[in-house]
Amino acid sequence: MxxxxxxxxxxxxxxxxxxxxxxxxxxxxxxxxxxxxxxxxxxxxxxxxxxxxxxxxxxxxxxxxxxxxxxxxxxxxxxxxxxxxxxxxxxxxxxxxxxxxxxxxxxxxxxxxxxxxxxxxxxxxxxxxxxxxxxxxxxxxxxxxxxxxxxxxxxxxxxxxxxxxxxxxxxxxxxxxxxxxxxxxxxxxxxxxxxxxxxxxxxxxxxxxxxxGAVAEAEEGCGYAFTYGPEDLALIPGRPAYSNKGTFGKVLIAAGSRNMCGAAYLSALAAYRTGAGLVKLLTVEENRQILQERLPEAIIVTYTADQLVSGREEFKRMIEEQMNWADVVVLGPGLGSEPYVEYLVEDILTSAFVPVIIDADGLNAIAGHPYLTTYYTENIIITPHLGEMARLTGEGIDAIKENLAGAALEYAGRYGITCVLKDAATVAAGKDGTLYINSSGNSAMAKAGSGDVLTGIIAGLAAIGMEEEQAALMGVYLHGRAGDAAARQTGQHSLLASDLAHAIGRAMEPAME
Structure with missing residues (x-):
């Protein structure tokens, strides 16, 4: 570090x-x-x-x-x-x-x-x-x-x-x-x-x-920023020999919409590649077949828009059942912007007692319905890019870019959550003023689906035992290392988000080639 x-x-x-x-x-x-x-x-x-x-x-x-x-x-x-x-x-x-x-x-x-x-x-x-x-x-x-x-x-x-x-x-x-x-x-x-x-x-x-230390002690709130290096991969929990799939956590991913199953797939694949024992996809019925074919390791649970809108009480009970199963939840990738998404986000946030990683359309739903922030708890991790952060805060993108760290720290402190603000150099801020500035990664990662892989990595780390804030920080670093490893294989222009997910194993090795 x-x-x-x-x-x-x-x-x-x-x-x-x-x-x-x-x-x-x-x-x-x-x-x-x-x-x-x-x-x-x-x-x-x-x-x-x-x-x-x-x-x-x-x-x-x-x-x-x-x-x-x-x-x-x-x-x-x-x-x-x-x-x-x-x-x-x-x-x-x-x-x-x-x-x-x-x-x-x-x-x-x-x-x-x-x-x-x-x-x-x-x-x-x-x-x-x-x-x-x-x-x-x-x-x-x-x-x-x-x-x-x-x-x-x-x-x-x-x-x-x-x-x-x-x-x-x-x-x-x-x-x-x-x-x-x-x-x-x-x-x-x-x-x-x-x-x-x-x-x-x-x-x-x-x-x-x-x-x-003397300066930090003399000036209240004078916390230092930091970044990770290969030596910090030792923070990732090991895999005990005497174990089973339940030992390594259960990840529930609420993602995907009609004609938008890729985000759900990438997030689930990344969670498995990071070490999660079980991954369950909560998605629309239209995605069932393709997700079962692309990722047979995943459990699939589906719903319809009508269930969300007309069968609210029954749907809430189903969500509560899924929340009781999960050790960590991903909410948002590829959910779309249909009216029912608001209810899905609300039901998950009100039922979750485990870390919840909110990304993409989950964040857009919160930006469009600010009352949803009242359901934030200390185990919430948000992962906005600049546009999503602008919608959440009402600030212009240029203003956020001028002080990326300040924007992340302010939002994290205001709501008592962990904020991962994605940019070429991603910053992550904790509720207590922790500030992490990422040093890994490259421009080859600027491709559709890269953020979905990040949510899966963070979820996987939380599932195998990392505390949510540390999982967020390490997830950002590991995501960048996967990008560095994948870019060496594919070249700067040809990298795909799925390449990132498949490179996670190499990225977790300190002596990565």
Whole structure:
């Protein structure tokens, strides 16, 4: 598990390390610059021109120090400054003074306009950027973008990327490598910041782990985001030798409508592939034959629209019977938008005493009939994509995209549920403020049915014994790993949702090829 920090958290860790622990700022800065210089050497030839374009804060000071280290090794390293040098931080002024005493020229950024560069050290802005870039800073960054410099190393975060949300603050510089310090920032784990950051290298410059705990303790509600890695697959429960199908849980999937059986199939297949012992599909009668043929392992229970509308009491009793059977429920994939769906969603939510994963048309029914949120309980997991989240909240898609983590945390906290907000970098928020940002997966997964596979994975994990919130977080990670495994087999363009489901077994192996 890797910790991810916001700009505010990182600043607090930095201040605690310097003022409470007593490690001088210049010591941290020299270590940071060493990492940047080392990465530059890996990319640049000895005769290449290297530019460090620096703002006047401590991020710029890191860039000046890195340029000086390269200069002393014989590189053609030049320092260009954006902003008023005289108003720089004390550390920045000290680094500029050192560079000048060694014979380096420190020039205004405009001096780079007519030059050529092979490697750029981007040290204009650090994690503290909070408003759109304007004036000479924007002019400088536009000039650098137009030059199409072969290699760029960003210091801590790419300039122009919001350190928390990953948003582009008017303009941003794309990096091949982002050298960040202590812990990765949430802004480079979320899109579009993740794309601008390139490869992120997290470097130890001397921040003690205890600083994280001290900051969290001092600031109420200061929880850290995190992401999973292969080592965390150990959290998935094993399969005892002395067991039977009932040992590994019973999943009920209420899904599918007339001419829409694919979602039900994919969700059920994924639940089985993840390890569930029994999967039962609750669907319309029209889907019975094809689902029995495609997935004979599944139990099929069917209903008709007339049963839902005209035989309400009898149908409720049938739903209660199914709820008593299930250990976990999936509600929504492919249900459609007929009027009866509202009643189906209501009946399941009022009868369920086990984890319920609500997706797709289940969420659309709730968005169309907000009273259904009164049936939310702490064992509810919702898995909306951006459009579904917009319908649930009344917020625009663009507003949600600007702060994906904030949107998930707000909704989860408001209703006391787990919210999995799907995007290129999916985030999952728990009712207690837990924030997970996914690091697995790829664009090949952007295909119809991918979300249905995710619901099945989460259900399968809950069925084999994972607590619902942890099943949601691990499900997101496992889903992305399955996408990575499947894409290697099919290629980026040809992956199908069924390929994802069939790759789950490989994805559950830590040493996945």
């Amino acid at each position: 890797r910790t991810l920090v916001t700009a505010k958290q990182m600043k607090a860790v930095d201040a605690h390390t310097i003022h409470t622990i007593g490690i001088p700022s210049m010591v941290l800065m020299e270590r940071a610059a060493l990492w940047v210089a080392e990465e530059a050497e890996a990319l640049a030839g000895q005769r290449d021109a290297v530019w460090a374009v620096c703002g006047t804060g401590n991020n710029g000071a890191d860039g000046v120090a890195a340029a000086r280290m390269l200069y002393l090794k014989g590189y053609q390293a030049c320092i260009y400054v954006v902003g008023n040098l005289e108003k720089g931080t004390e550390e920045f002024k000290a680094q500029v003074s050192i560079a000048r005493r060694l014979g380096m020229e420190v020039r205004p950024w405009t001096g780079a306009a007519d030059g050529e560069c092979c490697l750029l050290i981007d040290a204009v802005f650090g994690v503290g950027l909070s408003r759109p870039i304007e004036g000479e800073y924007r002019q400088c960054m536009e000039m650098l973008s137009e030059k199409r410099i072969p290699h760029t190393i960003a210091v801590d975060v790419p300039s122009g990327i919001h350190g928390d949300t990953g948003a582009v603050m008017g303009i941003a510089l794309k990096a091949d490598v982002t050298v960040t310090f202590g812990w990765e920032k949430t802004g480079t784990a979320l899109y579009p910041g993740r794309e601008y950051a390139g490869r992120v290298k997290v470097c130890d410059i001397g921040f003690p782990e205890t600083a994280l």
